[in-house]
Amino acid sequence: MEYMITNYTEYDDDGPAPGTPEFNEMMGAWMAYNQKLIDGGHWVGGASLAPSDTATTVSMVDNAKTGTTDGPFAETKEQLGGFYIIEAADLDEAIELAAAMPIGTGKLEIRPIAFRPDADNG
Amino acid sequence: MIENELTRLARDDGPRVLSVLANRFGDLDLADDAVQDALVDAARTWPRDGVPTNPGGWLMTAARNRATDRLRKQASETRRLKATGSEIVERQHAADAGGLAMIHNADDASYLDDERLRLMLLCSHPALDDEAQVALTLRLVAGLTTEEIAAAFLVPTSTMAQRIVRAKRKIRTAGIAMSMPTELEERLGIVLGTIYLVFNEGYLTHSATAAPIRTDLVGEAIRLTKLVVALTEGHPEAQGLLALELFAQARIDARTTVDGQLVLLEDQDRSTWDLAVIEEGNRILAAALRKLAPGPYQLQALIGSHHANARTAADTDWPAIVDLYAQLNAVAGTPVVKLNHAVGVAMADGPLKGLRLVEALVGLDDYHLFWATRAELNMRAGQTSEAIPLFERALEHVTSQAERSHLTQRLAAVRDE
Numbered sequence: 001m002e003y004m005i006t007n008y009t010e011y012d013d014d015g016p017a018p019g020t021p022e023f024n025e026m027m028g029a030w031m032a033y034n035q036k037l038i039d040g041g042h043w044v045g046g047a048s049l050a051p052s053d054t055a056t057t058v059s060m061v062d063n064a065k066t067g068t069t070d071g072p073f074a075e076t077k078e079q080l081g082g083f084y085i086i087e088a089a090d091l092d093e094a095i096e097l098a099a100a101m102p103i104g105t106g107k108l109e110i111r112p113i114a115f116r117p118d119a120d121n122g
Numbered sequence: 123m124i125e126n127e128l129t130r131l132a133r134d135d136g137p138r139v140l141s142v143l144a145n146r147f148g149d150l151d152l153a154d155d156a157v158q159d160a161l162v163d164a165a166r167t168w169p170r171d172g173v174p175t176n177p178g179g180w181l182m183t184a185a186r187n188r189a190t191d192r193l194r195k196q197a198s199e200t201r202r203l204k205a206t207g208s209e210i211v212e213r214q215h216a217a218d219a220g221g222l223a224m225i226h227n228a229d230d231a232s233y234l235d236d237e238r239l240r241l242m243l244l245c246s247h248p249a250l251d252d253e254a255q256v257a258l259t260l261r262l263v264a265g266l267t268t269e270e271i272a273a274a275f276l277v278p279t280s281t282m283a284q285r286i287v288r289a290k291r292k293i294r295t296a297g298i299a300m301s302m303p304t305e306l307e308e309r310l311g312i313v314l315g316t317i318y319l320v321f322n323e324g325y326l327t328h329s330a331t332a333a334p335i336r337t338d339l340v341g342e343a344i345r346l347t348k349l350v351v352a353l354t355e356g357h358p359e360a361q362g363l364l365a366l367e368l369f370a371q372a373r374i375d376a377r378t379t380v381d382g383q384l385v386l387l388e389d390q391d392r393s394t395w396d397l398a399v400i401e402e403g404n405r406i407l408a409a410a411l412r413k414l415a416p417g418p419y420q421l422q423a424l425i426g427s428h429h430a431n432a433r434t435a436a437d438t439d440w441p442a443i444v445d446l447y448a449q450l451n452a453v454a455g456t457p458v459v460k461l462n463h464a465v466g467v468a469m470a471d472g473p474l475k476g477l478r479l480v481e482a483l484v485g486l487d488d489y490h491l492f493w494a495t496r497a498e499l500n501m502r503a504g505q506t507s508e509a510i511p512l513f514e515r516a517l518e519h520v521t522s523q524a525e526r527s528h529l530t531q532r533l534a535a536v537r538d539e
Contacts, residue, residue: 001297088297089297089299090297090298090299090301091247091249091296091298091299092298092299092301092303092304094297095249096304110296112295112296112297114295
């Protein structure tokens with residue numbers, strides 16, 4: 001089965017700057033996590049997102065754009081930071097893989113993929 | 123006669139067959155539908171043909187055949203879209219390899235036990251909410267009908283049916299498997315929590331209209347707890363929960379008057395307590411404690427055993443109970459545990475000492491027993507006028523009819539003084 005894991009954390013403006021040892025340590029943890037997914041045959045896709053203050057929300061009614069506003073759809077303390085699409089045998093394995101993600105403190109939402117047009121099976 | 127046998131079949135063999143078929147076919151819905159079909163067949167044919175010599179084996183064969191029928195029907199419906207014939211054959215073979223072998227080898231109890239435990243763990247999967255866990259457990263593990271569960275929880279059958287359908291859909295769509303979890307201890311804790319919810323709903327309903335105690339739910343909870351004890355070969359916390367439930371069940375008749383009024387523990391006629399059930403509780407609790415793996419259910423059972431084994435209210439060892447509540451607070455500290463601890467202190471060291479602890483508690487403003495306890499302790503300390511507004515606050519928050527009527531009587535008595 002395929003699942004999408006989205007992560008929600010409090011965005012830290014004062015996070016480690018690129019080039020510092022702290023930054024490299026943080027990136028190392030993410031690289032190791034990605035490699036773990038690839039090596040285990042779980043990797044389907046994924047991306048990390050720019051902070052939610054760079055988001056733009058488009059409102060639609062009956063397939064027509066009715067507005068464009070600055071900011072994310074939902075203003076919450078914890079913001080969507082990125083997503084993975086993974087292959088897992090069942091929800092328990094998906095939970096285990098999600099829980100290995102080095103997000104520090106936050107929430108991970110796991111949703112089964114209902115349909116993915118670019119998947120190889122129909 | 124045949125009615126009893128059909129009920130036993132639905133509650134005993136039904137869930138057992140369901141767990142085997144769900145594992146073998148890898149499809150909970152298919153297994154559930156097949157068992158329901160087979161139970162309907164039994165209700166139709168047994169009155170005519172008589173009860174088979176091996177009802178469990180009969181049900182296994184009948185349900186397995188019904189599952190295959192359903193798969194065949196599904197296949198012919200989808201054949202136009204996709205050739206699934208080979209898949210069906212494959213699934214049938216997989217089912218035969220395990221399920222059919224079971225029919226001929228029904229003595230292989232350990233295998234069956236493993237599958238039943240996995241079904242219980244599935245029904246209490248943390249990805250399902252509490253209400254769904256309770257409904258699924260009663261429906262699939264206890265073998266109750268949706269109508270019976272709806273009646274027990276006083277909701278319309280359609281509401282309960284929808285709750286079960288939604289939970290089964292989540293299991294199917296989210297890919298929740300009937301596997302043995304790696305964190306078995308934690309997951310067993312959720313199973314016990316689900317059963318304890320069933321027990322508590324039976325022991326003192328929140329409902330405004332129902333009888334205060336519904337022994338059907340109490341009985342089902344005890345049956346389920348016994349099943350967990352058996353399946354885990356005596357997990358100490360499962361035994362702790364069982365003992366706790368038995369100590370409470372032993373006092374059930376003394377807890378209400380004939381017209382449904384609640385009787386407080388200290389006012390109960392202890393000669394009506396069921397000593398055989400208390401003895402069973404003592405024996406199971408002793409077995410749990412010998413394993414030296416303490417936990418919250420064993421601590422609560424120990425507290426229950428102090429009450430159950432006190433021949434008069436005055437014999438109650440309150441200092442020991444205070445000590446146990448302090449231990450319980452250390453491992454599973456909730457405001458309600460702290461409230462019970464304070465009541466113990468009041469009984470052991472006087473109402474004012476207890477009252478001081480209760481008044482320091484936060485987070486219980488919506489809990490009727492917080493206000494009722496403060497009211498009672500004020501009464502005992504001779505501060506009658508303080509008690510009146512506290513009883514009124516308690517009445518604002520109480521939901522159970524039996525407790526409301528008890529509190530109303532107390533308030534009337536205070537006002538007369």
